[in-house]
Every structure is written in structure tokens, then in C-alpha cells.
Amino acid sequence: MDSIRPRLPQTLTTDRLVLATPSLAHVPEMAELANNRAIHQVLSRLPYPYGQEDGRLFVETIARGPEEFAWSILLEGRYIGTVGLHFPAGQPPELGYWLGQPHWGRGYATEAGRAVVEAARLAGGSVLRALVLPGNAGSRHVLEKLGFLPIGTVTHASGTLAGQQSLLVERDLGKGGTA
Secondary structure, three states, X not given: OOOOHHHOOOOEEXXXXXXXXXXXXXXHHHHXXXXXXXXXXXXXXXXXXXOHHHHHXXXXXXXXXXXXXXXXXXXXXXXXXXXXXXXXXXXXXXXXXXEOHHHOOOOHHHHHHHHHHHHHHHOOOOEEEXXXXXXXXXXXXXXXXXXXXXXXXXXXXXXXXXXXXEEEEEEEOOOOOOO
């Protein structure tokens, strides 16, 4: 499976947001926003408590590592969350995102997700997937607005969600044009 990863842009711009390469300058806000149990409980790979060392590790090692391509979500130059694609071996890329709780319900996740879906399409991607907990109504709604449809369930084998089931959703990038 040819990866779209090398063809993804370093920066994306939407009407209200800039999606940029995560940097050490984002770490203080990242640590403050990510150190939230409500966020931790719906993400399989976010440690809790979350401190600045976790943010530095993410920026320096994970964000643009071999299995990830993440962007910091910036609103008026301030970090408000992260969006990106995870590249599991032999599987379609998976869209993932989180926003700091003060920024929920304002359409930022949908706006950022739409930009990443379109970037993946322009990079030659054919399908994206995402995982979402059945009880995470906000995230389910975002994914529905982005054109993702349920295709099954997955039981998490590891991480903070080990043993829990998530809905597996998929978006065909060849149908319907942009999200």
C-alpha cells in the first residue's frame, strides 16, 4: 500500500485555523489542555496525567514519526489541539484529533478534520478510517459531518482504552469530493 504520508503538506490553512507542524513552542499549552481526564478517557494513546515532558516527547518523537503525521491546531496563533493521521501497517490511514475542552462545540474539530481529509485526498489517498467510542457523541457527530460511515467495531488491545470497543468508521475519499 503506497503511503500518502510523503505527499502531505506541512501546513494547512482554513477559514479560522492554521494546522502546523507541532513545535516545542506549543508544549506549554499542549500540556495544560491535554492534562484533562475527560480527554484522556476517550483517547487510547494519551497519557494522564499529561505534563510538559509528554508534550516534548510527542513533538520530538511521535508527531512526525514513521507512523504519524500530526498537525497542531492553532487559533489566532494559540495551540488548541492536535489533528493527524496514524499509519498502521497494511491498513488505511486513521484520522485522529483532540481539542482542549474550552474549545469544544465551536466547530474547530470539524474544520480541522475537513482540512486533513482534503489533504489526504489531494495526496492520493483513497480511504481514511477513524475509531470513536460509542458514547463520545461529540466526536461521532464530527466524523459524521466529515462523511465517515460505520463499518464495524474494534476492541482495543492496549492503551488507556484496552478492552473497550470503539466504532470503526470509514470515509471513501473518491466519493462526494471534499468533506
